[in-house]
Amino acid sequence: MGKMEVERKTTGFAARDPSGFLSPYTYTLRETGPEDVHIRIICCGICHTDLHQTKNDLGMSNYPMVPGHEVVGEVVEVGSGVSKFTVGEIVGVGCLVGCCGGCSPCERDLEQYCPKKIWSYNDVYIDGQPTQGGFAKATVVHQKFVVKIPEGVPVEQAAPLLCAGVTVYSPLSHFGLKRPGLRGGILGLGGVGHMGVKIAKAMGHHVTVISSSNKKKEEALKDLGADDYVIGSDQSKMNELADSLDYIIDTVPVHHALEPYLALLRLDGKLILMGVINNPLQFLSPMVMLGRKVITGSFIGSIKETEEMLEFCKEKNLSSMIEVVKMDYVNTAFERLEKNDVRYRFVVDVEGSQLEA
Numbered sequence: 001m002g003k004m005e006v007e008r009k010t011t012g013f014a015a016r017d018p019s020g021f022l023s024p025y026t027y028t029l030r031e032t033g034p035e036d037v038h039i040r041i042i043c044c045g046i047c048h049t050d051l052h053q054t055k056n057d058l059g060m061s062n063y064p065m066v067p068g069h070e071v072v073g074e075v076v077e078v079g080s081g082v083s084k085f086t087v088g089e090i091v092g093v094g095c096l097v098g099c100c101g102g103c104s105p106c107e108r109d110l111e112q113y114c115p116k117k118i119w120s121y122n123d124v125y126i127d128g129q130p131t132q133g134g135f136a137k138a139t140v141v142h143q144k145f146v147v148k149i150p151e152g153v154p155v156e157q158a159a160p161l162l163c164a165g166v167t168v169y170s171p172l173s174h175f176g177l178k179r180p181g182l183r184g185g186i187l188g189l190g191g192v193g194h195m196g197v198k199i200a201k202a203m204g205h206h207v208t209v210i211s212s213s214n215k216k217k218e219e220a221l222k223d224l225g226a227d228d229y230v231i232g233s234d235q236s237k238m239n240e241l242a243d244s245l246d247y248i249i250d251t252v253p254v255h256h257a258l259e260p261y262l263a264l265l266r267l268d269g270k271l272i273l274m275g276v277i278n279n280p281l282q283f284l285s286p287m288v289m290l291g292r293k294v295i296t297g298s299f300i301g302s303i304k305e306t307e308e309m310l311e312f313c314k315e316k317n318l319s320s321m322i323e324v325v326k327m328d329y330v331n332t333a334f335e336r337l338e339k340n341d342v343r344y345r346f347v348v349d350v351e352g353s354q355l356e357a
Contacts, residue, residue: 068348092310098125170298187232249274
């Protein structure tokens with residue numbers, strides 16, 4: 001007789017409905033396959049997307065849902081075909097855990113644009129089981145979607161880089177904007193925006209933060225190192241900035257006019273959209289035509305870009321501004337995030353938290 005298979009279980013914090021309230025949830029963790037890495041989770045960042053998904057803001061949520069896609073942990077087991085990782089290494093997992101491997105984006109190592117990509121949570125894996133995220137004790141991930149955290153980078157600092165960090169780094173790299181001496185704008189100073197300031201400054205850019213109020217001015221200039229801070233409704237200051245920026249990274253996740261920011265771009269300037277907005281955005285075509293300006297978008301980053309970004313951040317000694325919380329505070333953290341009451345990223349200390357009810 002064959003031996004009985006004992007299901008491997010783990011515990012996380014899950015939302016059960018669109019209230020988004022998170023509470024302990026025990027579920028089956030799949031067995032470690034030949035290409036899989038079994039990870040004991042140490043910490044996980046909280047992204048604004050987690051808020052959208054748990055509350056079904058995008059109308060695509062499935063419950064129970066364990067959120068979290070900025071995962072850092074320790075390798076505890078590897079499959080027989082795993083060559084990149086060994087037990088005991090500190091690794092990270094971002095927004096994706098699967099792709100088709102055969103489409104044009106996949107062949108170009110741009111798996112984030114694969115039409116069959118599999119999200120870290122709120123998705124269905126190739127075995128038909130739901131994917132669950134990093135607000136949990138453990139996860140099992142295919143080695144392709146696991147990255148090494150460079151030695152010397154604190155785990156809690158590494159977590160936000162796996163989404164916020166690479167989301168900014170990817171377009172700067174792809175659009176040839178890594179060279180020093182450029183003038184850039186960061187529109188919106190949240191989790192992604194604050195990493196945009198830090199990474200752009202580390203590349204040698206002159207960085208202007210464009211915000212809706214003065215509330216974050218001192219932090220932007222003193223703590224993040226921005227060169228200038230402008231309130232978007234200050235027309236005289238916006239006029240002074242006209243035709244001066246090489247690019248603007250637009251992180252605003254709600255509907256907003258584009259013309260005021262297109263006017264800030266010089267010839268061939270790029271407005272790079274990153275906020276997920278469900279309502280159509282509008283602009284007057286001459287605003288683009290008369291400066292050969294580009295409105296484009298960018299979506300997270302590839303595994304290769306993530307690895308490159310982590311090394312860049314280590315080399316430049318970049319860190320994110322974070323607030324570390326325990327899992328029993330996570331619902332309060334979500335409430336504060338919804339009110340934009342965080343500077344600038346929550347990171348959940350999973351390892352030091354009590355996850356069982």
